[in-house]
Amino acid sequence: MPTPRIGYVSFRTDIQKAMPPMRLRALHAEAILHGARIELLDWSDFREDSDKILVWTWSPSGWQSERKYLSDITVIVGSPVNEQQRRLIEWIKATRPYIYDIGINKLKLAALLHSTQYERYLIPDAQIPKEESGEFIANFLTKYGSSVIKRSNANKGVGLLFVLKEQSGWRISDKKNIIFTLTEIVNEIMSRIKGRLAYRDFVIQKYIKSTATDGRAADIRAHVQRGYDQTWGITRVYVRLAEVGSLATNISLGGYQGPLMKYLELRKNRSASEIEAEIQQAALEIAEIQSATSPHPLSELGLDFLLDDEDKIWLVETNTHPQSSLHEHERAIDTVNYALALAGLKSNISVEK
Known part of the structure; x- marks a missing residue:
């Protein structure tokens, strides 16, 4: 029976750094246990006039590449940023089973x-409007007190603004020694997000201690x-x-x-x-x-x-795509099992959950 092939396509420039090294090792080990193989697909090699793509596989002698037909199932990691990548995704979706983890805001x-x-x-929250944003933020702070302002899509905690209400006034997380009035804190917030509101959505959420x-x-x-x-x-x-x-x-x-x-x-x-x-x-x-x-x-x-x-x-x-640096092996078990099941592939071992 042919070896089941589980492909990964990431839109990084360096294909062999498509995922953290320990995650890749865990996936390789789990796949081998099931009699399967992990492959990394080179998105830059995709051509619409070809039914093959450059595939990288690891062996004890190192990484090897070969143009092959698409893997039995492909895991798509990340979002496309150019037309070639978008067309690759459409080709994958039309050709073989696939996994594509896309979140919601x-x-x-x-x-x-x-x-x-x-x-x-659910924590009380609302999207900050593009117009009259400052007035909206002021009204939300007045109603709910301490709040958090963040991008509507997760960004690993980058850019979080904690706005804290105290008896003496308002504080902001990265200017802890300054007390603001309500008007001042709204102006401070707007100075940080106004430019980005034109192309990015932000939400304001009640702060839960x-x-x-x-x-x-x-x-x-x-x-x-x-x-x-x-x-x-x-x-x-x-x-x-x-x-x-x-x-x-x-x-x-x-x-x-x-x-x-x-x-x-x-x-x-x-x-x-x-x-x-x-x-x-x-x-x-x-x-x-x-x-x-x-x-x-x-x-x-x-x-x-x-x-x-x-x-x-x-x-x-x-x-x-949650962080899993301290449980890569546990993550790999279900990753490989689910991929095999979705593609209708059998394993060498019992795969009961």
Whole structure:
């Protein structure tokens, strides 16, 4: 029987750096265990008049390339930025099974969850309009107090503005020693986002205080994936803690991650097991709701939750292509299993989830 081929296409210039080295190693190892092979597709080689593309494979002697027919299933990573890449995606979609994880912005997610039992997790937020933006922001701050301003699409925590209401006035996260009036803080915000509002959407969201016992900002990331049975399952749920003095918990911005239960055991209002069970159920069912509306097969999500002082759970956002530096092997298991199942390919081993 031919070796099942799982292809990856990324739009990076260096094809062999399509993904972090440890992720690539984990995928190679898991694929070999199943009798399959991971391939990297060179998007720059795509030609519409050819039915083959340059494929890179790894062996103990190093990387080797050969023009081949398209892999049995292709995982598309990232968004195209030119016409050649867009045409490649259309060719893949028309030729073989594929996985294409495309996320939705915070407002679309909120619309999906309205009128469901998970509406209770939604944090009050709104899109900042292109016109009369300052007045809109001022009204939102007056109604909700401390807030967060961010891009409507996830950006690994880059560009977050935390606007905090205190008795003496308003503060902004990166100017902690300056007290602003409401008018001044709105002017400060507008000076930072006004130029980008013309081509990018921003949302303003009520700030939910979610901290560890030592005062550091904290959130909970639930990484969920589809496996061989194509249903959603838990890959890993863990706590993320911000660097001292920061409000952003993202690992890319210096945050930390650790075991969830150790964090939950210190909560005061609810038991650790109760909170964990609720988060896991919410993560799986929200993933199901989102994937049901996705135009492409959705294989994984990273869902971010907050716990306020009363241990109420709040949903911040869902992310495609979540960070997984400390659980690459666990991620690879479901990645390979789901790819094989979606392509109707068999494995050398039992693939029950």
